[in-house]
Amino acid sequence: MSFDEIIDRRGSHCVKWDMMETLYGVPEDDGIAMWVADMDFRPPQSVLDSVQRAVDHGIFGYHGDDRSYRAAICWWMRERHGWEVDPSWIFTTSGLVNGAAVCLESFTRRGDGVVLFTPVYHAFARVIRAAEREVVECEMVKEGGVYGLDIARWDTQMTGNEKMLILCSPHNPGGRVWTLDELEQIAEFARRHDLLIVSDEVHHDVVYPGARHIPMATLSGIEDRLVMMTAPSKTFNIAGAHTGQVIIADPELRAAFGKRMAGLGKSPNSFGLFMTEAAYSPEGAAWVDELIPYLDGNRKLLDSAVNAIPGLASMPMQSTYLAWVDFSGTGMQRAEFTARVEKQARIAANHGPSFGKGGDSYLRFNFATPRSVVETAMERLTAAFADLQ
Secondary structure (H helix, E strand, O other), X not given: OOOOOOOOOOOOOOHHHHOHHHHHOOOOOOOEEEOOOOOOOOOOHHHHHHHHHHHHHOOOOOOOOOHHHHHHHHHHHHHHHOOOOOHHHEEEEOOHHHHHHHHHHHHOOOOOEEEEEEOOOHXXXXXXXXXXXXXXXXXXXXXXXXXXXXXHHXXXXXXXXXXXXXXXOOOOOOOOOOOHHHHHHHHHHHHHOOOEEEEEOOXXXXXXXXXXXXXXXXXXXXXXXXXXXXXXXXXHOOHHHOOEEEEOOXXXXXXXXXXXXXXXXXXOOHHHHHXXXXXXXXXXXXXXXXXHHHHHHHHHHHHHHHHOOOOOEEOOOOEOOEEEEEOHHHOOOHHHHHHHHHHHOOEEEEEHHHHOOOOOOXXXXXXXXXXHHHHHHHHHHHHHOHHHO
């Protein structure tokens, strides 16, 4: 696999490239899309082959007998994360935003509070509000330039109306991999306030050297208040398949979630199952083992360029391919630094306020793209802030 290959995604109904002019005013012809969290790389050949086999067969009927799909998920979680999953625990949703939405419907009622550690993935707040639940923002603290927990302060925010905590682990957009001690603190916080934890671990495979992801499900004594969410989408660049896994060990929680899934008439897309099974394989594992060093090189390139610009700071990352860049040191208002990025550098990046409290001075940059594209983007960014240097 050559991650350096430039694949032109324009005109392919790709939201990342085909919508950046509409949404950000960044010109389609020479703009650089660094916002939506998908990659500009083809997935492993095993995934492409799985789709080709289905096409060659030529009949696209209802999917049945998903035992090999479930076995592949169990194999991946055991081999890559040391987490033993029973096949019967697995539900398939239309991605993890859908998974979070079904959790809200299954375990909360209108008006209930749902806790988020902010800034955090923007879709959580969107679905919470759409479901007529209350978003409870617990803003994280920065310690040594990275995000940390502020449990004592968060304890004072709880009113008793909160029923659920949606955890992002590893954290998006901060790139933190939570330590065992931090996860235990989160678990105890949830017990103390009787919160169900929905742990979104979609970025768990993209972890850089020196860090180790710990699945929340491997902690003891938390099974009765834990719902796990995983997916191959971020790891293998197959988000368009809209296939995610909600994994629930506790029988009562599993029954409640299953009842809601049945009530919604949900069933998975066969192509998503084919791709997941092909991704969660030795071939997929070898591909990921090549991907991580490449992304790590892009991460270092971006960090070096950003941190060389006075007033800009890229938060040190342990995971994800989403850089969280702080512009507060420039002294500029949000409108000015955003305009420099979008109008002068012609880069589309996610706006920080959409991630909740603590995001005002930030933009999020996706560097999962060929290195030459990252190099060009950083040259443009440097030029756009040349007057500060």
